[in-house]
Amino acid sequence: MNDDEARYEAVRARDARFDGVFFTCVTSTGIYCRPSCPATTPKRANVRFHRSAAAAQADGFRACRRCRPDAVPGSAEWNARADSVGRAMLMIADGVVDREGVPGLAARLGYSERQLRRQLIGEVGAGPVALARAQRAHAARTLLQTTGIDIAAVAFAAGFSSIRQFNETVRQVYDRTPGQLRAAGPGPAPGAGDGGIALRLAHRGTLDTDQVFGFLARRAVPGIEEVVGEPGSRAYRRTLRLPHGHGVAEVGEAGGAGWLPARLALSDPRDLTAAVQRVRRLFDLDADPYAVSERLAGDPALGAAAAARPGVRSPGTTDPDELAVRAVLGQQVTVTAARKLAADLVADRGEPLPAPDGGLTRLFPRAADLADAPLRELRMPESRRAALRALTAALADGGLVLDPGADREEAEHRLLALRGIGPWTAGYVRMRALGDPDVMLTGDTGVRQGVRLLGCAQDDAVRWRPWRSYALHHLWLAAAGASSSPAPPPRARRPRPRTLPRPAARPATGPPSPDRTGSPVIAKP
Structure with a gap:
């Protein structure tokens, strides 16, 4: 979709395949939409195209209230691309700019701020600040419309540095004040409680929920994960270790066309963006x-x-370090055995939640807490314990980085350099932790x-x-x-012919002879 005429044909067809791949900006109305927007197709002369919502906002367009283009799935291009732009987009989505600023993002990528900004503008039409700003606006709308948090607190929870900046951004992006935006939303979900945020996680195309939920259910580790309900109406629940605190995520199997229902309970609402992106990566919703x-x-x-x-x-x-540890635990054993080892590790060294939430009681232990631990509670060969300690030490001291946007080739090379880590483990980590x-x-x-x-x-x-x-x-x-599948029935054995016992020989004369125990053998008449 590098040709504007092809993009316009996708808009005319309302093709949902391209939601999140590009955005349609209508000059006559000043709004931008997703390609599948149900509104009347604008004239070709009135249409511009941008590759990101941030670029559309920077060009002066506001989000369509009907198709909500800020809530589309992320572009799958960033999952497939492993270059600096793809890695930067994944890091920005995880909130790196909000936590570390543009200098922190550039340092992670090994570029200067100027080089990074030039590359992003060239590829997606917006720099890192504009991309992070668009993400903050979406987080603010979610908090305003699904929680009862005070509006001033929403501003800082969404990542804005001031109330003025927050008000200006919301008004520019949504053409409403924060108060008007809250009034137009559904309000807090029933029973959500303090910090409960109800969400719809958008995805592109068909989603095989039976495959995804089944995969996660077979690997769910008691204490940090659980799957409740019956197939078709299941919910996957797990604890999250987040930059500013912890959380509990719940994702339902029974969603609607193009979305899954979710609820997040966060100890700090500033973690909303990071929590959403991590859950999206877990379910591969941007595919x-x-x-x-x-x-x-x-x-x-x-x-x-x-x-x-x-x-x-x-x-x-949701946690690349956790996935790497579990991959080592799963070396040369079945899924069931690996799950049991992980459960023992969580029970012995996991960090307890302030209060249990259903079957969820702990957070997975940090890599630094396992680096020097003897791990005697794990019933596995000492060589695998040594490999686990080497892995967690490398994660703890920064010698191995598996964060979103990490360099896949470098991470795999460093994994294979660790004693006890083979191609299967490195490949499994690359696939699941790094999203390859x-x-x-x-x-x-x-x-x-x-x-x-x-x-x-x-x-x-x-x-x-x-x-x-x-x-x-x-x-x-x-x-x-x-x-x-059911095993075939065993083959019927042919009955052996019955043979009559050989009659005991009668002694010709003399007294009865003793048997092996010395007892007399009484001959039957």
């Missing part, structure tokens, strides 16, 4: 299922499986089984690029389906 299906569904080997389940996602994580959509775990048992069941070959994976992570999940689904 582009259309692009994935286009590549995989037409494949001669994987096509039938991919066409049957077009909404398969590649779940990520193009990973294939060739040595994985489930992958090998899926390849055999679907009639694929290892060489076929070349055709699945750049979506090999999604192909891997199709292979896992095939293997799981085979293992869960």
